[in-house]
Amino acid sequence: MWFDGEIKGTGLGLRTAFIEDIHDYDLKPEWFEIAPENWIKKGGYLRKLFEDIRKDFPVVCHGLSLSVGSPDPVNKYFLKELKDFLDYYEISIYSEHLSFSSLYGSYIYDLFPLPFTRELAEDMSQKISFIQDFLGREISLENASSYVELSGDMEETDFIGYIIEKTGCKLLLDVNNVYVNSCNHRFDPYLYIEKIKPEWVSYIHIAGHKKIKEDLILDTHGSEISQSVYQLLIFTLKKIGKKPVLLERDNNIPPYRELLNEYDYLREVVKNAV
Secondary structure, eight states, X not given: XXXXXXXXXXXXXXXXXXXXXXXXXXXXXXXXXXXXXXXXXXXXXXXXXXXXXXXXXXXXXXXXXXXTTSSSOOOXXXXXXXXXXXXXXXXXXXXXXSSEEEETTEEEEEXXXXXXXXXXHHHHHHHHHHHHXXXXXOEEEEOOOOSSOOOOSSOHHHHHHHHHHHHOOEEEEEHHHHHHHHHHHTOOHHHHHHTSOGGGEEEEEEOOOEEEETTEEEOOSOSOOOHHHHHHHHHHHXXXXXXXXXXXXOSSOOOHHHHHHHHHHHHXXXXXXX
16 A cells, blocks of 8 residues: 655655645655654644655655653653554554654654663663564664864763664764764864664655854754755765765745755765765
8 A cells, every 4th residue: 555665765754735746746855754743633634745755755754852851751652652553554663863852741842852862772772672572673873063162071972882782772963963063062073974884774854944143053953954964974985885865944935846956966976976
């Protein structure tokens, strides 16, 4: 019933703003990514449009609210809804952010950074192992953007590697977030990428950002990708090898024809890089 195939090449984050337009153009993304929270309870016409997409394309899920870095226990009610959704649509790839978005049972509706400590890495490893066992599938964790540095006893790449080794999960590598954080926290993004092992990475995110001042960049997903981020992406692909790459656009979404132009440009960059 649903499209059976692995993600490869270049994908696009699926948004309701253009879901009706996808079949109107010859150029079509090779795969799509959705936030399951936006679709689990959605019905009617939009659900039908999503199901039409799922029949024709590979789809992956990128979560927003599981809050894997929170001291709170996992929300098992939501986890059950998520598993039912993933199973019904036969979606094998699910990712979440390496951050927290809830505290003491209340949702904060944003993604907050984590202190990179061995103690937290151990606690998160136990939680992630539970989530993977419950969902019956390996998950991926995305490196998050941040605007403050919290004290810790590990580098972020060591923190990520520790969790991956402990749990068998993967890394959803967000290249734009690496660039944003490198500007905000004054480190070399290329050295960060050098520390990423190719076998860690399931796929890659790339998006636009907004420069506020010299040492402050916001991860907005609301503009075209900068050439600096494209150059970092090319370096990343040459270093870790061929991986699926996804274009994210959540804000200031242009007409679909214009978005396809950016998608096509990214597709050529990815193809030429590897």
